[in-house]
Amino acid sequence: MKFPDPVENGYVAMTNVRHATSYGAWSATVTRSGRPVRLFAAPGAGTEVIAGGGFYRLLKGGDEPTPAILERRVAASTLYGNVLDISGRETAHVRSVAQEGGLDAGFGLLSITTGRGPICVSPPIAPDTIMRAASKPTLCRHLS
Numbered sequence: 001m002k003f004p005d006p007v008e009n010g011y012v013a014m015t016n017v018r019h020a021t022s023y024g025a026w027s028a029t030v031t032r033s034g035r036p037v038r039l040f041a042a043p044g045a046g047t048e049v050i051a052g053g054g055f056y057r058l059l060k061g062g063d064e065p066t067p068a069i070l071e072r073r074v075a076a077s078t079l080y081g082n083v084l085d086i087s088g089r090e091t092a093h094v095r096s097v098a099q100e101g102g103l104d105a106g107f108g109l110l111s112i113t114t115g116r117g118p119i120c121v122s123p124p125i126a127p128d129t130i131m132r133a134a135s136k137p138t139l140c141r142h143l144s
Helices: none
Strands: 015-022 026-032 035-041 047-057 065-072 082-085 094-102 107-114 117-121 129-133 136-141
Touching (some): 026 047, 026 065, 035 065, 035 094, 082 094
Parallel strands (some): 117 136
Antiparallel strands (some): 015 047, 026 035, 047 065, 094 107, 107 117, 129 136
């Protein structure tokens, strides 16, 4: 993929660029030091996913570009929900992600299903608030 001129700042630093468009949940896996790192993304209307080698090199001074994954949408209002699984396990600890709400709704809720069951994450709200996720009362914790 070649970006059309003029290329916006930052995009020129990417190498081996690949892209796809997703209309549902998606995931990507990169391998770092022989271990998988997985990005899970909640669905969004027409998400363009751009992946390639990023600008920063490994801290150890290696020649391998640091992976970069970008998401873009053409929308007046959008909310992104992503989770990184850094467990390094052969089978991912995160199973799926889903998003509820949005900027127009006044809230965003990310529901994450893991090997241990469902959890949800919200932006900063009152600690340990009970909200309805997937139509079920769920204990929500904000991460900071």
